[in-house]
Amino acid sequence: MTRFRLYDEVQAVIQDEMPLIQINYVTNTFALDNNAVPIETVFNIILFEESKMNEILEMKDKLEMKDKILEYWDYRSSDYHTEYAKCMDEEIEIWKSVFSEILLTDEKIRAVEVGTGPGLLAISLAAMGHDVTGVDLSENMLEKAAKNAKEKGVDVLLVQGDAEKIPLNDGEYDFVLSKYLLWTLPQPDKFMAECCRLLKDGGLMMIVDGLWFQNPDGTEKKSSRYEKFNELYSDVKPNLPLAKNNTPERITALAQSHGFDAVSWRFLEDYDAFLERNDPSGHASSYIQPPHMVLAKKRSHN
Known part of the structure; x- marks a missing residue:
C-alpha cells in the first residue's frame, strides 16, 4: 500500500494555487508506517503522496514570504x-x-x-x-x-x-x-x-x-x-x-x-x-x- 504523509495546514494552498494536484484519499483506512489507522481519526487532514510534499511546502513558503512583504509595505x-x-x-x-x-x-x-x-x-x-x-x-x-x-x-x-x-x-x-x-x-x-x-x-x-x-x-x-x-x-x-x-x-x-x-x-x-x-x-x-x-x-x- 502507498505511504502517505499527513498535513493539516495546506488545504487552502492546494485549493487556490494547485488545483491539479491529485489528493489521495483512502476509503476506510490508510497506511502510515505500516500501521492501519481509522479514517475517522484524520477528519479534515489532507493526504499527499510523499513525492508531492516538497512542491507543496515550497509554495507554502512563498505565500508566507508574500504575507510578510505585504505586511511591511502596508505598515510603511x-x-x-x-x-x-x-x-x-x-x-x-x-x-x-x-x-x-x-x-x-x-x-x-x-x-x-x-x-x-x-x-x-x-x-x-x-x-x-x-x-x-x-x-x-x-x-x-x-x-x-x-x-x-x-x-x-x-x-x-x-x-x-x-x-x-x-x-x-x-x-x-x-x-x-x-x-x-x-x-x-x-x-x-x-x-x-x-x-x-x-x-x-x-x-x-x-x-x-x-x-x-x-x-x-x-x-x-x-x-x-x-x-x-x-x-x-x-x-x-x-x-x-x-x-x-x-x-x-x-x-x-x-x-x-x-x-x-x-x-x-x-x-x-x-x-x-x-x-x-x-x-x-x-x-x-x-x-x-x-x-x-x-x-x-x-x-x-x-
Whole structure:
C-alpha cells in the first residue's frame, strides 16, 4: 500500500494555487508506517503522496514570504516617501522631464506602473495626458496613491495586484514601468515575463532601482534603519535575488532573457540631486550611488 504523509495546514494552498494536484484519499483506512489507522481519526487532514510534499511546502513558503512583504509595505504606507511630500510638485516635474525624453511622442499612450506605492510616477504620466494604471500589492499604498492623485487633479486607475501575476490583459500597453520594485520580488523573472506579456510589440519597459543594502566599500549592510524591516525581512531578504548586487547590468541581462531588445541604462543624476537636496540624511543612508534607470523594448514578432 502507498505511504502517505499527513498535513493539516495546506488545504487552502492546494485549493487556490494547485488545483491539479491529485489528493489521495483512502476509503476506510490508510497506511502510515505500516500501521492501519481509522479514517475517522484524520477528519479534515489532507493526504499527499510523499513525492508531492516538497512542491507543496515550497509554495507554502512563498505565500508566507508574500504575507510578510505585504505586511511591511502596508505598515510603511503611512510614512513612505513623506519626507518629500513638501516638494511633490518638483518631483513630478523631474519625472515628466524623464518621460518626455524617453517616450518621444505627444500622442496619448497606455501605461502601467507596477509597484506604484504613493503613485508619483503614475501621477506624473497622467499629468502629461496619458492613460495610466497603477498596480500595487498593498491596498494601503493604493489608498495613498489615490489621495495624491486627487490632490493633483489627475485620474489614475488603481488596481490591487501582485507584480509577479499582474491582473491586466495581454498586449494592451505601450509603456510599463516600475520604481524600486525589482529588489523586493522573490521571483523577478516572473515580473519581467509579466511586463513582456502586458506590452504591445515594440512597447517600452522602464525599471528604476538601486543598490540598497550595500556599503560604499561593497560590503553588505547588516540591518536597515527601519526596525519593522529587520523584523519582517530577516527571513525574506535572503530569498530575494536582487536584494544584493542589484546592478543595472544584472537587470539588463534579465530583460534580454525575457523578450526585450534595445536595452540601455543610465544613472538618474538629476533625481539623485533632488533626493539629496531635500533629504540629505536619508539620501546618505540609502544611496551609495544614484538610482539607475534601465530601458528596454519588447521584441516585435512581425
